[in-house]
Every structure is written in structure tokens, then in C-alpha cells.
Amino acid sequence: MSLTQKMRSVLIQLGMSDDDVQQLSYTLWAAKITKQQGRTPPPYIERKPLPDGAKTFAHWFAVNITDDNFAAVAMELADMTDERRDSLYWTPEPGSSGDMNRRYIWAIGPKDAPVGWAALHINPEVDDQPMLSTPNIFHFKDEDDQ
Known part of the structure; x- marks a missing residue:
């Protein structure tokens, strides 16, 4: 090889x-x-940074942000435990979609080096599909698929 x-x-x-x-x-x-040597090499996984300006909900609560979009997203997540909600992210930037600031972001992989993310809109009537950092982030190829 x-x-x-x-x-x-x-x-x-x-x-x-x-x-x-x-x-x-x-x-x-x-x-x-x-x-x-009889070992399996680790897979290569490309790291994908979170959207511009994304910080945890804990961060935004700590800085006492007064953005209406943040308030709307936080209200949608009010039923979550603080621990679960604080593991999610939000950005004040509208991004290329124009509504990233109306979504909450779930980091995929380690918090310090995510391999991707999914951003879910707070209003499923507007967009019921998550926006993904990579279109096939949830597609895993099994050896049996070959």
C-alpha cells in the first residue's frame, strides 16, 4: 500500500x-x-467548526444577552433541563440561511473539536428539517453495505 x-x-x-x-x-x-501489526487504523474525521458566533446557552445567559431571537429560542427550550439546554449552542448571526439565529445548534462530537453540527429551527412549520454542517453527517457506512 x-x-x-x-x-x-x-x-x-x-x-x-x-x-x-x-x-x-x-x-x-x-x-x-x-x-x-494487526491493528485497525483510526478513521479520518474532518472537523467542522460551529457556525460563526456560536456559544453555549450557558454563555449567553451568563452575559445576560437581550436579543429577541435568543429569547424566542430559549423559550422553546424552557422544558429542557439546564444541563441539557446548556450543552446546546446559539448564534446571534443570521448566517447564510438568514435564520440561523432562530435555531438551536447541537454539536456532534467532542465539545472542544466537533466533527459537525445540526441546527434545528424553533418553528417546525417554517423548517422541520435540521440544517447540517455536512449533508451526510449522519450517514455511516457499514462494511455490510459494500
């Missing part, structure tokens, strides 16, 4: 940088060594 000179040439002709080709070669080499 390594890149041949011919494959390196094809990748470069397709627009891949020398550094990216070198990184891919190293990744393949590391996977080969890991496999030889």
Missing part, C-alpha cells in the same frame, strides 16, 4: 499539490504498518 511514481504523477496532473501527495503517501504507509 504505497503510491507508485505513476500514481503520484496522475494525482499531480489532476491538481493535487506535492505536499498533499506526500501526506497521502505517508497515510497509506502508516495504514500498511498498522495493518501488519
Whole structure:
């Protein structure tokens, strides 16, 4: 499992940088060594930052924000426990959708380095589908799917 000179040439002709080709070669080499040692290599998961301005509800309550959109979202989440609600995020920025500030954001993965997020609108009549950081964030491929 390594890149041949011919494959390196094809990748470069397709627009891949020398550094990216070198990184891919190293990744393949590391996977080969890991496999030889009988271990499974960890999957590569691209980190996706939260939307601009997103902070936890605990943060926004602590700074005593007076935004009407925040108040509306917080009212929709009033039945949640403080712990659950404070694990969610909100942003005052409307974002590219124009209504991100009318959504609460659920971080997917570790809080300090999420791999994605889902933003749910407070009014399901307006939008009953979550906005996702990556369209297939919830799609997991099982070996049996091949």
C-alpha cells in the first residue's frame, strides 16, 4: 500500500499539490504498518467548526444577552433541563440561511473539536428539517453495505 511514481504523477496532473501527495503517501504507509501489526487504523474525521458566533446557552445567559431571537429560542427550550439546554449552542448571526439565529445548534462530537453540527429551527412549520454542517453527517457506512 504505497503510491507508485505513476500514481503520484496522475494525482499531480489532476491538481493535487506535492505536499498533499506526500501526506497521502505517508497515510497509506502508516495504514500498511498498522495493518501488519494487526491493528485497525483510526478513521479520518474532518472537523467542522460551529457556525460563526456560536456559544453555549450557558454563555449567553451568563452575559445576560437581550436579543429577541435568543429569547424566542430559549423559550422553546424552557422544558429542557439546564444541563441539557446548556450543552446546546446559539448564534446571534443570521448566517447564510438568514435564520440561523432562530435555531438551536447541537454539536456532534467532542465539545472542544466537533466533527459537525445540526441546527434545528424553533418553528417546525417554517423548517422541520435540521440544517447540517455536512449533508451526510449522519450517514455511516457499514462494511455490510459494500
